Amino acid sequence: MNIKSNAKIVGLGTYLPHKKLTNYDLEKMVDTSDEWIVRRTGVRERRLAEKEEFSSDLAIKAVENLINRYNVRINDVDMIIVTTFTPDHFAPTVAALVQGHFGIETCGTMDLNSGCTGFVYGICVADSLIATGHSNKVLVIAAEVASKVIDYSDRNTCVLFGDAAVATLIERTDEKGSFIASYFTSEGKLAQNVTCSNLSDKVNGQVLGKKRLFQQEGRSLYEYVVKNIPDAIYNLLQRSNLTFDDINWFVPHSANLRMIKAICERLNFPIEKTLLSNEYYGNTSSASIPLAIWLALEESKIKSGDKMILYGFGAGLTHGGIVLEW
Numbered sequence: 511m512n513i514k515s516n517a518k519i520v521g522l523g524t525y526l527p528h529k530k531l532t533n534y535d536l537e538k539m540v541d542t543s544d545e546w547i548v549r550r551t552g553v554r555e556r557r558l559a560e561k562e563e564f565s566s567d568l569a570i571k572a573v574e575n576l577i578n579r580y581n582v583r584i585n586d587v588d589m590i591i592v593t594t595f596t597p598d599h600f601a602p603t604v605a606a607l608v609q610g611h612f613g614i615e616t617c618g619t620m621d622l623n624s625g626c627t628g629f630v631y632g633i634c635v636a637d638s639l640i641a642t643g644h645s646n647k648v649l650v651i652a653a654e655v656a657s658k659v660i661d662y663s664d665r666n667t668c669v670l671f672g673d674a675a676v677a678t679l680i681e682r683t684d685e686k687g688s689f690i691a692s693y694f695t696s697e698g699k700l701a702q703n704v705t706c707s708n709l710s711d712k713v714n715g716q717v718l719g720k721k722r723l724f725q726q727e728g729r730s731l732y733e734y735v736v737k738n739i740p741d742a743i744y745n746l747l748q749r750s751n752l753t754f755d756d757i758n759w760f761v762p763h764s765a766n767l768r769m770i771k772a773i774c775e776r777l778n779f780p781i782e783k784t785l786l787s788n789e790y791y792g793n794t795s796s797a798s799i800p801l802a803i804w805l806a807l808e809e810s811k812i813k814s815g816d817k818m819i820l821y822g823f824g825a826g827l828t829h830g831g832i833v834l835e836w
């Protein structure tokens with residue numbers, strides 16, 4: 511939809527676990543090579559949470575980084591949204607643990623799981639809460655510990671994923687808002703292509719081989735994304751009344767560099783204007799888009815007024831995006 515927004519992104523804070531897993535480490539674990547992983551995915555390293563470190567721990571540290579970098583107050587936040595497909599528990603939510611840690615009073619909390627598309631959903635919900643007057647200030651924290659559900663004997667998946675958290679503060683502004691347009695869609699009939707079982711071990715009638723471990727049909731996902739996402743991005747851009755010439759940065763979900771190059775080729779969009787996070791952090795699920803933005807901010811690449819397309823895709827299958835002005 512085309513959005514009349516009065517919400518602005520104030521800043522981002524990140525936490526990346528210290529433990530690195532390089533392609534050379536993976537060569538010792540499964541039948542793979544640094545050359546294969548870099549050529550087929552673009553990933554060189556990823557970070558892994560410690561055994562006793564979970565999404566809530568990463569989320570809290572990302573919020574601390576946000577506070578320190580931007581010197582912002584969070585004790586008046588009205589809502590905390592944590593996007594994650596790897597919450598610590600069924601109950602309580604990760605968002606409630608974050609609220610409790612910081613002792614924020616009169617603050618709503620919710621977790622939002624839409625796989626790797628989660629961050630785009632999260633900031634869209636935040637913008638809507640602000641636009642309708644429910645909230646003035648919302649924290650959206652993408653916190654993921656995929657390493658807890660990765661089978662490190664499966665070379666099809668273990669080379670791809672890493673852990674990270676990014677906290678984004680969004681608040682009401684009297685000036686122009688950040689959000690210009692959105693587009694969301696889902697393909698639940700293809701849900702069995704990206705799974706991690708829990709109470710049930712079946713998806714769409716298909717029995718999942720591994721319990722509580724991430725599985726994907728990598729090749730069919732790759733083909734689905736390259737075939738469908740470019741058209742979806744056109745739809746999103748049309749809603750914004752902008753053209754690709756107006757766009758300074760394309761920030762796709764950093765799943766696989768080869769796949770993103772294929773999307774850019776189909777869109778005739780220069781890969782140099784793409785912000786990514788997978789080379790040193792892997793696919794960090796819902797954290798990958800805000801992590802790419804955070805890395806670009808660290809390099810002072812993004813300027814005030816820049817127009818950006820954020821586009822996520824993943825489990826569900828879900829995909830969707832937002833056009834925003836920085």
Ligand SMILES: CC(C)(COP(=O)(O)OP(=O)(O)OC[C@H]1O[C@@H](n2cnc3c(N)ncnc32)[C@H](O)[C@@H]1OP(=O)(O)O)[C@@H](O)C(=O)NCCC(=O)NCCS
Nearest residue numbers: 541542543546550626665666669728729731732765766824
């Ligand atoms: C998973 C993925 C990296 C595999 O790359 P690919 O180029 O599609 O490779 P394929 O699956 O066609 O496999 C090609 C060969 O490489 C092998 N292979 C797979 N992983 C390997 C690895 N880590 N090292 C070496 N060889 C590997 C396969 O077994 C296959 O061998 P075969 O031809 O003998 O059967 C890629 O499909 C991908 O990124 N898909 C999308 C994933 C995604 O976006 N997920 C979203 C979830 S959020």
